[in-house]
Amino acid sequence: MSQAESFTHLDRLEAESIHIFREVIAECDKPVMLYSIGKDSAVMLHLALKAFYPARPPFPLLHVDTTWKFRAMYEFRDALVKRLGLDLIVHVNQEGLKRGINPFTHGSRLHTDVMKTQALRQALDAHGFDAAFGGARRDEEKSRAKERIFSFRSAQHRWDPRQQRPELWSLYNARHRPGESIRVFPLSNWTELDVWQYIWREKIAVVPLYLAALRPVVERDGALIMVDDERLPLKPGEQPMLRKVRFRTLGCYPLTGAIESDADTIEAVITEMLSSRNSERQGRVIDHDAAGSMETKKLEGYF
């Protein structure tokens, strides 16, 4: 039984995620993977490559671009797509772009709504995708703890907690009517530590911003915001200073707080996380609005 003994916790998670990928491919017409360039997306992509080997994942990647991501993220994305020969669709809400929606003048809420939530809907509708893989985990946030692995959305992309289907054993029901779609979360049962541990074990490449380096930041409302390009309007008295920082999650740079850290290797990041007393969501400006705000966004169709 040596095989069974060497079947570890990460192996178990991996096998479950692969099972989920294959069910979707078998039961849905036109799936897509939402690729956000972050660590969870990196793990999800890695799993998809495994799930269909020796075939290629039979679906494209979709990046909903708010145009406010870190430069390092764009560089990473483009290099990855080239290296792996992936089929990537980049979608920007052109209307929002024309209206000049940005996180400063319009606030994080409106910016996220227009450039992320509405943009995602546009892209899904335009291509007629009926299933979208997302990298969300149940341990990320309280309201996620009840999220199904297969999460149903109406033709208007709305999430109705009462219409979600019970998930028993590993039997997933992916049937849906034309127009309806499913968000599928293959990483539902992974924790943040699992994700890092897997990145370490499998040597998965991640955006360098996850590792500590000297970066120009300003301190704003208690968060360290990186001055990633000249679009960040400096407030009176604000002076970018070089600090050794890294990010626990990556989003739009003006909305993502850095933490001071010396962890410049994956090992160091994990060690630091093991002794950390703050959750990964701490750096996300978007969640601070109000308790339950994630849920509100989900009802509206944000991932």
Place this chain on the structure above:
Amino acid sequence: MAQQRPKPAAVRDLGAYLEAHDRMSLLRFITCGSVDDGKSTLIGRLLYESRVIFDDQLAALDEDTRRFGTRGSELDLALLVDGLAAEREQGITIDVAYRYFATDKRKFIVADTPGHEQYTRNMVTGASNADLAVILVDARKGVLTQTRRHSYLARLLGIPQVVLAVNKMDLVGYERAVFEAIVADYRAFGAQIGLTEIMPIPLSAVHGDNVTRHAASMPWFTGPTLMEHLESVAVDARLTEQPFRLPVQWVNRPHADFRGYSGQIVSGLIRPGDRVRVLPAGREARVGRIVTADGDLGAASAGQSVTLTLDSEVDVGRGDVIAAAGAAPQVASQFEATIVWLNDEPMLQGRAYLLKSGARTVSATVTPLKHKINVNTLEHTAAERLELNDIGVCELELDQPIVFEPYAENRALGGFILIDRISNGTVGAGLIHFALRRSQNVHWQALDVDKQLRARQKGQRACVLWLTGLSGAGKSTIANRIEKQLAAQGRHTYLLDGDNVRHGLNKDLGFAAQDRVENIRRVAEVSRLMVDAGLIVLVSFISPFRAERRMARALFGPGEFFEVFVDTPLAVAEGRDAKGLYRKARRGELKNFTGIDSPYETPEHPEIRIDTTKLSAEQAADFVVAHLKAAGVTGPA
């Protein structure tokens, strides 16, 4: 309070640390209790003590405690696990939530299922993957009906072990006698339902007594703390020792030289060269390679997701099961099973649902429902339908055989879900007991004279015209005229009329939903025999439910079934009221009358729609007869 929490241990050798972590076993458990037994507090405490809760979340908890807390200025740990804003406002939790934590010994997933009306549905969902159940009891209240129900469900879903957590011991003065009386009571009940592996622990969730530390308040208790027990209880590893089974999810064919069968092994162990049988077809082959992205494996076992190649060309598709040749599972199309109903709309006998088991989805009909189980008293009662949260034992008939094992032996091949064909919702969960003998013995007789031959002799193509519409819509009148015209052309026909059939074949049926379903099922089967006899069959039945019309349609081949929607607005039909039925129904003298207090579900895609406000009965008949000619049913007379 934050300061008292265990400090994270300094990690010296990260590689060794992570490897040890990765080797840990996983325990999936479920917590059940009635409202206010302290379940949220207990889970919050487990998370808190195992350091899953970060400081920023604690700060949020501080704020929540001030807004929603029930414990004065003390941190309300229950708020750590109360999720959605909607439920917080109502002060209740309404669904299954999953939480994750780990200690230095083990990793845990807790399915948190609150107790309310939706209880059975939630608990069954959470229990389907659990290794253990923590059953909470309030020390002041003892074993309640709820406790018995939770325990019964845990047993039903095959959870081998339970913890009887007697909470709020602080409110009974930490009295040993109170605890022991509850334990004795519970053991007696457990024996009745076959629950034997019971670990009783006295707790105070708010104070943390016996949760993670031995309580000074209860020196008389010498057993383990809850955490110690969760960390050490044996996790079922028997799956690997059972015979090999892999439900095929997907056929992997990147190019002409490779054909692999992908799936997750649900039991047993496999090596290249092993003989396997592909079911239900039953062909045998040997395993060629076990392919993964990390290289071919020398062996793979339960839990692993792999891709197998076979050494010979056998036909394998999604839904097939690859099994050890020497110990293959059974194949059958009729079963006895327990069904737990999960949907607001009741389960009806005779209605066809989709059944998903492993990677196979087939059509299933409930034929008869044997009895319902009262989870509180364990009594069996006769029933014709299952309502939300009901549990019943029934026989199921599938349209094609599936590979299965009794649920008690293998959860993965013995558990199934039922899916509504119209809403696509998951409406039921089932546990297979055994295959019915008759399914192995009854074979369809292949006959030399067939439908085509019989119909050709009559100079026609056999088919059914299914007229549906409200009472008084004009179905019978129109059907009658159609039949007259066809007879005049020399066609061979038969008309099945709702009222007439109810005088004979269906006189034992009333008008409740399940009777209406059975009514249609019989008529559909009779029409099928008549179509087989080569006839053009006219069916004139209200047939108000989409599901039954769809079931009827499924009995026929392509081009054989014409749904004719006799479309008459309710007001018009009621205005005619030839038989005076609407008046009676309005006076409440007729129950379950379609259009009044029982719904009529309008056809979505009828082959033929007749608007009786525009066409006379004769014009409608002309229209249908012309349609039959165009469709090639009636050739030149």
